[in-house]
Amino acid sequence: MPSPEIGPSFDSRPPDGQALVMNMLSSESDATYSFQGMKRRLGLHQEKLTRILKRLEDDNLVLKTDEGYRVLHHARKTTRHLDEGEPVIRGQLPPGIDHNLLTSKLKGRWFKNFRWLGYSTSESGQSLYWITEDGRFQLVVRLAHAEILVWSQPTNEVETHSSIAAGYELFDRISRILPETEDYC
Numbered sequence: 001m002p003s004p005e006i007g008p009s010f011d012s013r014p015p016d017g018q019a020l021v022m023n024m025l026s027s028e029s030d031a032t033y034s035f036q037g038m039k040r041r042l043g044l045h046q047e048k049l050t051r052i053l054k055r056l057e058d059d060n061l062v063l064k065t066d067e068g069y070r071v072l073h074h075a076r077k078t079t080r081h082l083d084e085g086e087p088v089i090r091g092q093l094p095p096g097i098d099h100n101l102l103t104s105k106l107k108g109r110w111f112k113n114f115r116w117l118g119y120s121t122s123e124s125g126q127s128l129y130w131i132t133e134d135g136r137f138q139l140v141v142r143l144a145h146a147e148i149l150v151w152s153q154p155t156n157e158v159e160t161h162s163s164i165a166a167g168y169e170l171f172d173r174i175s176r177i178l179p180e181t182e183d184y185c
Contacts, residue, residue, distance in 0.1 A: 017042075017052050018052050018056065020042050021052050022056070024042060028127065030120050030121045030122065031070060031071075031120035032068045032069065032070045032118050033068050033117060034068040034116055035049070036115065037115065037129070037131060040115055040131055041117060043135070060072060067107065067119075087142075088150050088151060088152045088163070089168065090148075091150075091171070092147060092148075093178075095146070103119075103126050105177055106141070107119060111173035112169070114130040114173070115130060115131055116130060117130055124142070124144055125143050125145070125147075126142065126143045127140050127142045128140070136154060136166075137152055137153065137166040138153055138155055139152045139166060141170065148174070150167045150170065152167030
């Protein structure tokens with residue numbers, strides 16, 4: 001017989017997979033995440049993630065697009081969790097760069113050990129997300145006006161010492177694919 005001191009609110013089970021997926025998809029307004037990115041970030045087995053996403057689609061909570069998955073209705077206020085605070089890198093884009101062209105060249109792209117996670121669009125610009133292959137760091141690149149901003153955050157507290165290096169490494173990879181300025185002037 002269970003102890004009367006342990007009430008019904010006590011629950012030692014790990015968080016529900018469906019709640020994890022919805023939290024991730026709802027974390028940014030107008031965000032789209034790739035299947036592989038969600039699998040890597042959440043640490044869910046692909047079959048489990050597939051079942052969860054199928055249930056969410058059937059319930060009209062999630063929409064599958066060519067670019068990934070997005071939430072249809074935000075049940076709660078969105079949070080800006082990864083790009084709060086000062087960016088690791090703040091740089092200027094060359095004059096005349098077409099943001100849409102640059103974004104299309106970056107979407108879905110893998111760089112060395114950085115795996116594509118997803119993207120979101122807001123008034124402040126386009127945010128593109130990557131996660132390291134080992135899942136230790138999540139990075140955001142925001143293209144806003146004539147700026148490129150990079151945030152890097154460890155996925156656990158143990159990895160804080162290398163997050164800046166990860167941000168610079170991703171920035172270096174992106175700078176190599178920037179089109180030449182004279183092509184757009």
